Amino acid sequence: MNAARILALDFDGVLCDGMAEYWQTAWRTYTQVWQLDRLEPSPGVAEKFRELRPLIEVGWEMPVLIRALTLGISTDRMLSSWQRIRDRILADSRLSGVKVSQQLDTVRDNWIQQDPASWLGLHQFYPGVIEMLQELPNRKIQPIIITTKESRFVTQLLQDNGVELSSEFIWGKELKRSKTDSLKQLLDRGSKKAPAIWFVEDRLNTLAKVATQPELESVKLYLADWGYNTAAEREAALQQSRIQILSLADLPTLGGNPKKATVAGSKGDLSAVEM
Incomplete structure (x- = not known):
């Protein structure tokens, strides 16, 4: 380059x-990691997950977020202390971020292999x-x-x-x-x-x-x-x-100089370019 x-x-x-895929993959991973394969999400959990998605820095935190929601931890507590809550859940469950991450990737890989069209369609x-x-x-x-x-x-x-x-x-x-x-x-x-x-x-x-x-x-x-x-x-x-x-x-x-926006803002072949 x-x-x-x-x-x-x-x-x-x-x-x-990929919010729809994040939820589906995170839920599948959550039920497998915590061995709750027949569990259906309680009303409102998916909506809370979407609301709190900005807390997530890396993908393996998503199933942990679902765990926090099912444990009844409040939105305010998670907004103020998410990392501490995340680490406590891992410790109490005798899990590591690496283990949850591996399971999350396995869920995605299996889904892509078995039904790629449905996985792609959620993005x-x-x-x-x-x-x-x-x-x-x-x-x-x-x-x-x-x-x-x-x-x-x-x-x-x-x-x-x-x-x-x-x-x-x-x-x-x-x-x-x-x-x-x-x-x-x-x-x-x-x-x-x-x-x-x-x-x-x-x-x-x-x-x-x-x-x-x-x-x-x-x-x-x-x-x-x-x-x-x-x-x-x-x-x-x-x-x-x-x-x-x-x-x-x-x-x-970009390449120009975009001005500062207001807080009310709404939410081919690319091989190396030689100069």
Whole structure:
């Protein structure tokens, strides 16, 4: 890769809305991990799961969130202390994030093998995203997807929508690397001139971590207001000088200079671009 301009993109909540799949996969995983195979979700659990989805940083937390909901832990408690609650549930159940993650991936893999059409059908790319990805090579911009999802799932979804992106440019969970470290790697490739990088993410905490790194000062940071974040998080982002709020309509214009949005904002072959 020798691109002078890089558009680094989160996947879930930036490019793709997979909420329906998250719920189905998380519920199946939950019933298997806690050995409740015949259990049906109680009324309102799915809706609460969707409401609290912005708490989730990595996929294995989703079945744990369902566990918290079925235990009757309140929304307010989870909003204020999610990580502590998550860790307590794992400890009480004698589980690890690794074990839950492995089961989650197994559920997805089995589903894709047995009924790929139904799995793919539960994902919706946000309007204009596929067209943008197909157009980026013409603008001499290299997309890099940096995600906590396994890259093979991302590849499958992109291919099903007519986008061919080399595995070199899909950095998934299997790399075991934080997004901060991934951005540092993009900047430090031994070239004489560092590339210009725009990073779009729907998690404020992730962007805030990047903003604390002096080595990443040149990276332009954007919070996707259509993704899995809350009005309070968008309000907080307005107070951070490094982070701009980005609307979905402005996403294809990156490379320019989108203005700060208001808190009321609504929720082809892409091989390396040589400069």
